[in-house]
Amino acid sequence: MQALLISIIMGIATATAVAIPQFSAISGNRCSNCHVAPSGGGVRNDLGWYSWYDVGLISRDSSFLAPMYAIDKENTFFDGMLTLGMDARVQSTRAFTSPDSKRATFPMQASLYAALTPIKAVTIEGMFNLAALRQGPNSDQRIVYAGQRMGSASVIIAPSLSLPQLRAGLFRPSIGMRYDDHTMGAYSFMTSTTRQTLVAPDWSEYGAEITYEGLKWLTVQTGVFGSEGLSQVRISDGATQSYSPISGNQPTITARAVVWPRAFDGNLNMWFGGSILRNGSFMLTSAFAGIGLSDHLSLLIDRTGMDLDDVIETENWSAELMYQATTWAFPYIRAERYWTDQANASGTVQTNTAIVGAQIFLLPYVEFRPEYRVLDTWRDGYSSRWNFQLHIFY
Numbered sequence: 001m002q003a004l005l006i007s008i009i010m011g012i013a014t015a016t017a018v019a020i021p022q023f024s025a026i027s028g029n030r031c032s033n034c035h036v037a038p039s040g041g042g043v044r045n046d047l048g049w050y051s052w053y054d055v056g057l058i059s060r061d062s063s064f065l066a067p068m069y070a071i072d073k074e075n076t077f078f079d080g081m082l083t084l085g086m087d088a089r090v091q092s093t094r095a096f097t098s099p100d101s102k103r104a105t106f107p108m109q110a111s112l113y114a115a116l117t118p119i120k121a122v123t124i125e126g127m128f129n130l131a132a133l134r135q136g137p138n139s140d141q142r143i144v145y146a147g148q149r150m151g152s153a154s155v156i157i158a159p160s161l162s163l164p165q166l167r168a169g170l171f172r173p174s175i176g177m178r179y180d181d182h183t184m185g186a187y188s189f190m191t192s193t194t195r196q197t198l199v200a201p202d203w204s205e206y207g208a209e210i211t212y213e214g215l216k217w218l219t220v221q222t223g224v225f226g227s228e229g230l231s232q233v234r235i236s237d238g239a240t241q242s243y244s245p246i247s248g249n250q251p252t253i254t255a256r257a258v259v260w261p262r263a264f265d266g267n268l269n270m271w272f273g274g275s276i277l278r279n280g281s282f283m284l285t286s287a288f289a290g291i292g293l294s295d296h297l298s299l300l301i302d303r304t305g306m307d308l309d310d311v312i313e314t315e316n317w318s319a320e321l322m323y324q325a326t327t328w329a330f331p332y333i334r335a336e337r338y339w340t341d342q343a344n345a346s347g348t349v350q351t352n353t354a355i356v357g358a359q360i361f362l363l364p365y366v367e368f369r370p371e372y373r374v375l376d377t378w379r380d381g382y383s384s385r386w387n388f389q390l391h392i393f394y
Contacts (some may be wrong), residue, residue: 021290022298026297040178046080111127122156124154132150153170154170173223190340206225218257219256222253225251247280269294286305299320312341312343318337321334369391
């Protein structure tokens with residue numbers, strides 16, 4: 001908690017923008033327009049910072065905030081050679097497994113970012129997650145998801161916008177869409193007793209990836225990675241056995257493609273894409289689409305499936321509609337459906353979720369996200385929960 005508070009103080013003293021798939025559909029920008037990494041996430045470039053630097057219910061120019069933001073001019077330093085950023089999130093929630101579960105408040109993320117560009121064609125970027133230092137009560141064990149890393153680092157070589165770029169190091173392979181909300185279910189699955197995360201927040205692997213974005217309407221990526229992170233995950237077949245999705249030392253192969261068409265003089269923004277991750281008999285596939293009216297609405301649809309031969313098969317669907325009520329308030333509704341079929345469990349577990357929430361930017365770089373969730377699980381009846389997130393970013 002001390003580390004989280006330090007990062008929050010740093011975020012308030014400095015400050016950035018946030019770029020997520022929903023805003024990509026509303027604005028018509030692809031991920032690399034606002035982030036250093038081609039698939040989004042991590043440090044934001046100058047456009048990503050500038051797009052949101054003054055978005056808030058209370059403006060940075062108000063007499064109340066002006067002294068606090070007086071030194072905040074940009075997120076790049078030394079003539080653009082150094083770029084800094086951060087994301088800190090705190091969540092307050094109650095588990096759905098029991099009607100008597102108590103509310104818990106805990107850090108979800110406290111990530112510090114930096115990118116160094118010594119020459120125009122080369123960028124060195126990295127992340128360190130302070131939240132991963134958190135220890136359990138009466139224990140020296142760190143509280144982390146299986147496969148979660150303390151940090152990441154990579155080198156991006158991009159000679160020209162019209163040529164492919166190479167990224168190598170320890171980083172998250174480009175699969176699916178990069179959501180900022182870690183509670184969304186694209187990369188988790190439901191069983192008869194729990195919800196399990198498959199791709200952890202801040203999951204990274206050692207490897208290399210090539211990205212081509214020479215055409216404004218196309219992104220193509222392919223990579224080869226190790227499997228140390230994914231090998232930490234344990235998946236049950238529904239009986240007593242627990243399996244790692246990765247066997248042996250086989251490399252993980254990934255591929256992803258997205259098209260970004262626009263219509264009606266840029267007022268209608270669209271993207272359609274898919275990805276695959278494969279390691280031996282383990283496969284993770286995604287298909288996703290977004291459509292948005294500039295500065296008004298976004299609609300996202302996502303289908304993610306996992307298959308491990310003779311162990312488990314899952315399929316997750318989600319659809320979200322977001323409305324830009326003002327420059328600082330984005331209410332949304334989302335529906336999620338999970339299917340999980342374990343080899344040695346009776347029947348297929350199906351779970352439905354409905355969410356009503358909003359992203360409210362109270363101050364520049366400070367977002368409050370309330371959600372009301374209704375879950376229809378394997379138990380009789382429904383369970384409902386209020387969930388809150390506080391996000392401070394730079």
